Amino acid sequence: VPDAAALDAADPLAAFRDRFVPTPGRIYLDGNSLGRPPRETAARLATRAAEWADRLVTAWPDWVDEPRRIGDALAEHVIGARHGEVLVADSTTVNLFKLAAAVLAADPERRRVVVTDPGNFPTDRYVLGALAAEIRWVEHPTPDTVAAACEPGDVALASFGHVDYRTGERLDLAGITAAARAAGATPVLWDLSHSAGAIAVDLHAAGAELAVGCTYKYLNAGPGAPGYLYVREDLHSRLRSPIAGWFGQRDQFAMGPAYDPEPSIARFHAGTPPVLGLPAVEEGVRLMAQAGVEALEAKAAALTGFALELADSYLAAHGFTAVTPRDPARRGAHVALRHERAWPACQALAARGVIADFRAPDILRLGLPPLSTSYADVETGIGHLRELMAAREFDHFPARRPRVT
């Protein structure tokens, strides 16, 4: 096993770890669930609160364009989209609903058949299930299996998570997008929650038409931070939000009698944007922009590769099996280890100050956001897991999980 200190010394992104609020006495390996706060963020949020106090309603002209301006930065530096194609607003769930419903409504001739993955994130499965007349499931989607599902020509929409929230498996964004289009003229809506800010995402290079994602995981914007949506520019005029809200209205403050949406990406706004939370999104995106997505991609591959090596050497003997793909091009920035005692082991790990997480029924996830995680964090964390397994410390923790994991 390579030496963590040597890997950290050679890491071009090493200095970024100090841009986050330290976690004394703890090793945080759960940034895939809630990212760590950048040091600058508290000051940015305090400034926003002061602006509110000082300027009151007169600050709105400055605030009103932020969802688009920060969306442009996210587009340019993190997800490979163009200016004017990304809006920071609402939650990922609401954005997914808006775009999926808009696609289904745009093609009323087609039956509402939606293709998705049984391993897709729950909110995605629930929202799509509620909108669809029929869900066609494709397990571990590939261009070929998605093409086969779309072939009958009756599929109005396909939607997948770019990186599987449990296993860490990365799907072929470009290949699946092209295959769905070619086989059934089916647009694909991607959920980037576990990829944007973790690995290189280039939506335009991949030919992607639609995407949504969250900012409180790998973009470090804090609990409840707004999500974002991407709609390729040529689709703006054809898609209408199912939420005919006033912030999407053309000349909004004319307060006109009937809904007439903006021609731009602003048409996908619903109501008032989450102004208090936006500076944190901007700060998270700024860090990613400074690092660059190619560097993120390289470090995610190296960190997850290191974690898999350690898992093989330290944990296989204790019954853990890695379910994350071995090819770095086929995974994101977290590693999933399967074990029948994963939940008690996760609690025993937390008792030692190592925060990881658990996904039912038997997966321990180690989230390794490239900017805030060192190789030493990975080695120490997995080292604790080896020790506690050897000492059977998991026997002291309940086997049943609580409401929130």
Ligand SMILES: *Cc1c(COP(=O)(O)O)cnc(C)c1O
């Ligand atoms: C975290 C996550 C979400 C979260 O949706 P919210 O609306 O913010 O609760 C949605 N989809 C995926 C794939 C996620 O990983």
